[in-house]
Amino acid sequence: MDQAAQQTIQPRDPDTVMTLARLGAAHQTRLSFMRQLLRRLVRDDWTITQTSFDIDAGGVGHAVYTAQGPDHAYSLVAFAHDLPADQRSDRVIATAWDATFTLFDGIPTKTDIARLRDNVPLQESGRISDRELSLSRANRSVRLWDHVVGALSQGHQPDEEQVRAVGYLMRTTAVYGSGKFGAADREQTRHRPECAGPFQIEMLSVYLTRCFVMDLVEHMARARAPKTAVPLDPALRRRFGIGNSTGLGMAPFLVNHPALLNAWVAAREEALARVRSQPAAPEATAQAFRRFAARAQVHAEGWHSAHPMQIEKCNALRTDMTALMAHLDTADLTTDHPWNRLWLWGEAHLSLEGQEQLASLLLEPYGDLVDDLTRCMAADEQASFPIDGTMSTNRLKAIIEDVYAWALGLDWTAPDAQARVWYTSQAKLEPRLGERALEPIEPYEQPLGPGRDAVLAHAALRDAPQATVAEFLLAHPRHRHIARRAQIAARLPYAEIRDNTLSADMLPVDMLRLKLSFFGACHFDPRSDRWLRINMFQHAPFPHELAEMGDDWTLPPLPGSAQ
């Protein structure tokens, strides 16, 4: 074997990967949780059935969708409501919604439905049980909903431009899982193969929600005009995803689950390294890559946001995609480590948006090489939780100097460095972000500034007479939190965001975007620096189309293609 064929590319450095700006440029990949789910549904031959649809002409009632797998069934129980327009809000502090949902473990009886009807519509104010695995709600996109019902009831298809502009008929807000509001804990189901991966329950719930919403809109059109109404054209129907409004609550999740964050990012980085390490590629793979890239260009053209910061990023991405397509016209994609050469070209010529899109694209033709990494994306968080108190204080100090080097180089006395406070409000326990200097909220600060905390611990360690971490933490228990994090990050390179989560110019949406990209979301549309909207399962096959279309759906089809 010659030298080049043995070249192995190492995963990217966490100091490069884990900056907020780069996390805020993350794209879905074939390792994303929605795509894991649909691959499983196809592979294990799941059937999805509408088992009940008891909804009146006013749109009020309930429906049940059951997904039957090899060993277990899961049922989305959906309640449709008649919500006055002035109550429609995506905030967590809302108290009423157009539709509410739970994912039931098994097939619900009438008694179960009656119990759920008394609780699920209340969301946080209700109570669910260990038979339920998730709790969620959705509001209509009023502008598109009315248009689609109107068009279908009059016997014609909705206007494609309006469908394109919004992309979904309902958007979910919170999707609660894992023991929230009385639901089953994750450990109750995680031994089942379909529940082992992260957020598979929640993704199944959203996928079934999409089925329900599309059935509901057609039902409402028929109810309005039974003689003239038509169903949606199948190709147009697939262009509807499920929207989601996501706020600050997701940002603390990433900081509070360092081992899980590492598992997600490490899997993606290992996948990228495997592809970059390929010494050569068959011509068919090169052609497949060019098609994926062309579809990503269509995706970039169709990505709209009203937020100046995202408009700029989308413009950069479109410029990047033009440059990439031009480069691909002449690039050799088959010999001499073609993907590594392409990657290095991208690092030199593309914005962060374009680079992360390229990382995603490089995985697309290589399912056989990378899809097995999805098995590494769950984490046993208890295993990394205990602190090793027998470690020397010198070693802990050295770890901090390595992992938090970026933080030790900052001036934390500057007002901007820790301008923000993460806290929880009394109102429905909504996570919020405030200004340290302007609001009396510091006593309520959540531990979400690891960089600042590491610098404080480092200063204390410098003067500490204690030889071991256990003795040091006994004298200084306030540093236990960051000592644990540092020890985790020493073992798990992508466990920490290596950036300042308290600074005046920090954008929470960057953290949200990383998490949502691992879900598999597209069309990030920030509405402010701290909440955004996305589209989930857009272009995905419906249950009866799964076997035919499989996993290749996230990037939009090329104009004129069979899809």
Place this chain on the structure above:
Amino acid sequence: MTWSLNEIEALSRKATRGAGYPWGLAEEAGRAARWTCAAGWPGALALADVLTRNDGVPANTLGPQTLGETWTTSAGLLCPLVTGAALCDLAADWAAGRSVTLGPGAWPLLLVPYMVWAADRTGAPLSLDWHGCTITRADGKTLLDDPGAALDRAETDTVHLSTTEARAGTVLTRLYRATPMPQAVAILDTFAQRTYAPETEASRLTGAGAGLVDND
């Protein structure tokens, strides 16, 4: 009504922080309460009592003064949250054959999860005993031998920790739901409330980034 274990953990973590403990100890206390509730023990009641006793007391005065062969505190009773944390920190020492006698202390059953984590970390079987109650963690299983019903004592003079060859008692079956006593939940909730910022108009409008119309 039963609770999910996540709910117990979250409530306990916030309550511990609300009582003045630093976040790191609160995170561990949340998991300890979860573990004891999953064992079917009165973990929520024990935690509520510990927090009530130690409300606002600096955590660095609640644990052992030094980490020698005997652990005591000048403050009266050892707090199981601080003591348990130190006990778990030294997992490698116990695996190497060191042992410790500690006390007097409050609610020794809250020490058990920390001992379990230490045993699981190294693989060395460990046992805790007080007043004839012995709890052993070995091979991923927890055994309880408690002929004198001393498990849920609120106070104990001494607790002994060491590695062990013995496998006394019956294997605990873990539960997936918690049934905490309502009065314990009420106390924990009162402490947890202290971690929530009071609602203000400015916070409501800007804290979560609202302001744009979202009814579209």
